Structure formats: structure tokens, C-alpha cells
Amino acid sequence: MACPKHLEQSIATSLRQHLNVGKDTATSNELQNAFELSQEFSRTKFDILDQASDLGLEVKDIYYNASPAVLYEQALRHEEGSFITASGALSVTSGKKTGRSPKDKRIVEEFDSVRDIWWGKVNIKLEEAVFEINRERAVDYLNTQKRLYVVDGFAGWDEEYRIPIRVITSRAYHALFMQNMLVPPSKSELYQFEANTFPRPFVIFNAGCFPCNRHTAGMTSTTSVSLSLCRGEMVILGTQYAGEMKKGVFTVMMYHMPLRPERHLGPAERALPLHSSCNVGPEGDVSLFFGLSGTGKTTLSADPARKLIGDDEHVWTSKGVFNIEGGCYAKCINLSREKEPEIYDAIRFGSVLENVVFDEWSRKVDYDNVSLTENTRCAYPLHYIPNALIPAKIDSHPSNVILLTCDAFGVLPPISKLTKEQVMYHFISGYTAKVAGTEMGVTEPQATFSACFGGPFLAMHPYHYAEMLAAKLEKHGGHAWLLNTGWVGGAYGIGERCPLKFTRQLVDAVHDGTLAALKDEDWEPLPIFGLHMPRKAVKGVPHEILCPEDAWRSRGQSSAEFWAAASKLALLFQKNFEEYAPQCLPAVVQAGPQASKESSGYP
Structure with a gap:
């Protein structure tokens, strides 16, 4: 098939870029040879227009895996609210939606997947016929556009497990975002992508x-995010927030990975998708960090002495760990070079800034300004981080799994050693706490739980992932820790947040083996919670900090007050776990806090 005339100039420009030559230096022979190569690609189905047509799309002007410079131009020309900031990043707006819409997420009920999905408030069923209606509506809209953007990439750095992804969108902003977040194909892989060498993306x-159409069956608003896991398609309507694509891909991985390499294999042998950050030390020791927003997951995994594998999504296979993503999606609220130098310096040409406020004249971003949203974000390629490991995969197993929590009740120890059953319990719980203000100005903690530290993205019941995590730790001799980066010496308003220097020293004690080397008698139990904490100071962290009851007393509070707070928090854990207990072994349920309303107080 001959190349369409209106694409010849675009292809020639693209070929110059691939040849690393400019318009003035490229010889006619070089361009002719390269153009003939493009014709050969066409003869082997290297024709994005044909493939778009197969999907029902008839738009002729398609920008395929376009360069950041081209996508910048397209956004500035055609998308209102797009600007270049002083650092060179592209600033965009996502419209009314500045965050995900979890209540509008649906998964198609299909024969091959229906028994695997954890149905309920996270995964709401959608009839296949309704998905078809939404798909047709999306395709009809896309066909009204003068131009479309297509991005091909991979979810996952490991060739054995990765899933090819194709994004079709009407916004250049979305295309650049996903080019940053997906693992980029090499030139040969891109050819194979188009030649249908890979499985259907x-x-x-x-x-x-x-x-x-909110009157369509199963819709509750004008926003719909629908996934058909068996058909291999996702349809987005009514929200321009790019994070929906990122987390949609993660949900796909949360479904497919536990079924690989084979469904019948034991939990330690199958691939475990994880909502975590990951780094590796000079000796090849790998650490996984789990934690909800505000617990320090990004901060603590960004260690200058260790290579960053990734900051958000990973898969633990039978041979090691790989990053799902090709980039990072960092929060920007209150960002500064002093606090987060790696992230701050990554916001440059090629990065996408979402919903930020900047000075109209200087174009300097005000990261403290949250007038549009507190969820300001930046998407940038992983290689923008100086100490990132590229390719983002390693053939060794995690030595340490660190569950992070920010306990604003001031009850949990700064560091605890976890048993197999406790790992499963606290992983399923996914606890942290936030501080909420009242009208009278009184503040008190609010407990937040998110299963597996990523509840909105789970495809299967949390127990499946927890069982796999515990099995892998047991098989490969890894250690598990609960690290509280929250309050010590009392709840929020009385105590203080654990100093970051102490938290970092405890993480260092995990990495250098100090904590793992402690004998059983060097640990003391925390009643009610059953957690074990060090009896003595660790790497300069005082014992009165490591023992919550002592920390409370050092600030003039009584033991009775501490245990009353501990019982209150324990009851919140128990209430949350009621949803998961029927699917869990009794030993896992018993590994959690044990308290009752009648026995609240000193144990």
C-alpha cells in the first residue's frame, strides 16, 4: 500500500529525526533510502491508518508516537489553557475534573473474567451491551475530530510480562502524558508493534x-471510565484527567499479572502487581515501599545512595522486580528544590504539568498555589531522574518490604517487625490517618484504609495479593516492616510528627541489616496490636521515641490515656477488616489488633 500523500512530509520529518540529521544536512539519497524503507514498512502493514480504520476510526490526520516538540506545538495551537512554563514544561488544564472519578469506573461482566474480579464498590459491573454503547459514542466523537493522536507503548519493562498498550485520544496533552508514562518501544519494537508481531494491544x-449519556443503563453521571478486560479495551468519556489512563493501565496489570505465567502455579511463582515504590542498593538489595498519600513513599524511596527502580507501580515475578511505567507522576503541591530536588529538576522540556498556577509574564510556576486544585501533578520520563535504573528491572528479589503509615493517633511504633500473618493483615488493611479540622477549630485524626495500599485499582480480592506477597517473602527470605512516619508522644495537636532524620535512620537500619540482626529478645511486644518494637535505641533513634507509651509519658500524658487511644484505633482496624475477614484465614484475622469496646483502656 502506498503512503498517503498527506503523510509524506510528516514521515520525512520523522525520518530525519530517526536519522539524527537536520533539514539542511540530510542528503537526498539518505532521505530517499529512508523513505523507501518506510514504503517497505507500509507493505508489511506499517500503516497506522489501516489499523485505526479497523477500530472504527476514519480520521485521516493522525499523529503517531509524535515527538514532544510536535505535541507541544499541537497543544499550544489547538488546546486552550496550554502554555510553556519557565522551566520548559508544558502546562495544561484537565478541565472540570482535576482528579480521578472512582465512582464512575466500571468493569464489563464477561465470562472469562467474572469469577476472578472482586465485585463491589471498587469494581462495579457493567453489561457488555452498555460498554458497546459507550464505545460507539467515543468512536463517533473521535471521528468528528480534525486530528487524532495515537501512542503505542508498553506496560512493564520485562519483555516476558509486559502488555502492549495503544492510546487513541483527541488531545496532544494526553498523548505526551502517556508517552511519558508508558515504557517507550525501541525503533525495532515500534516496527513490530505495527506489523502485529506482538499480541493485540x-x-x-x-x-x-x-x-x-447519563441516562444510559449503569451510568450515574456524565463521566464514564469503562474497562473490558477480556476484549482488551478501555473507554473514557466525560473526564479529561490524564490519570484515568495511567490507573486504568494499572488495573489491567492488577488483573493479568496474577494469572501469569500460569494460573495454576503457586502464589510464590506467579507475578504480583504492587502499588509501591522500589529502589536497589549498591549490593543489589531491593526494597519495596508501600504507603498511601502523605506517608513518605516517594521521599523515602528517593535515596541518593540507592538506584530508583520506580516510584509507584511494580510487578514482583519469579525472577525479580520490574517497573510497570516508563515515567513518574509526581505531586507538585508545595514543591521546592530544597524539599524534592530530583522531582523539581525533572520538570523541564518534555514534562507535563497539570492544573498549576504560574505568573503570566515570567511563566514561573507557583507550586504553593492550590486555587485550581490541591492535586497538581507533573508527568515526566523516568530517565529525568538522575539515579534511576534504566531499564527499570532487576533480576533479584526484595530483601525488605516496608509498609508505611502516617499514624496521626500517635499509637503505632516508628518501626515494627512483622510476622507473615501480620504482613498480610496490615497489607490488606492499608492504613494511614489524616488530620481533619472541625468548625470549632478542634482537630482530630481520621483513619483512612485502602486495601493493599491501592484499593481503587484492585481487580481481585485483596487476599489474593496478600497471599502472594507473604509467599514470596517466605520463599526468598525477605523481611517485612511497619514504618510509622506519623506522630509520636501523642496524637496530632499534642505530640509531634516523627522527625524525618529519625525515619531515615530507621530506613538505613533496615537497609544495612541492623534491625534484621537483632535477636528475638531484643524486641518487645506492643499489647493490643501484637507488634514487636526494638527494646533499645537504634542508630541514634532514642528508645523513648521507639516505644509509643514511653513517648506519651515523656510529654506528660498517662499510660491510661495512651491505651485508651490504642484501643480506639484497634477498633477502627477491626471495623475496617470486617469486609475482608470472610476470605482470610483465621490466623490472618488474629494477627490484627485485638480489642473490644468493653475492654478499652490499659491492657
């Missing part, structure tokens, strides 16, 4: 600029 139809 999972396709994202992003028609987020157009609403869904």
Missing part, C-alpha cells in the same frame, strides 16, 4: 472531552 479510547 490493549486499546484506550480517550474521548474524555465528550460526555457519556
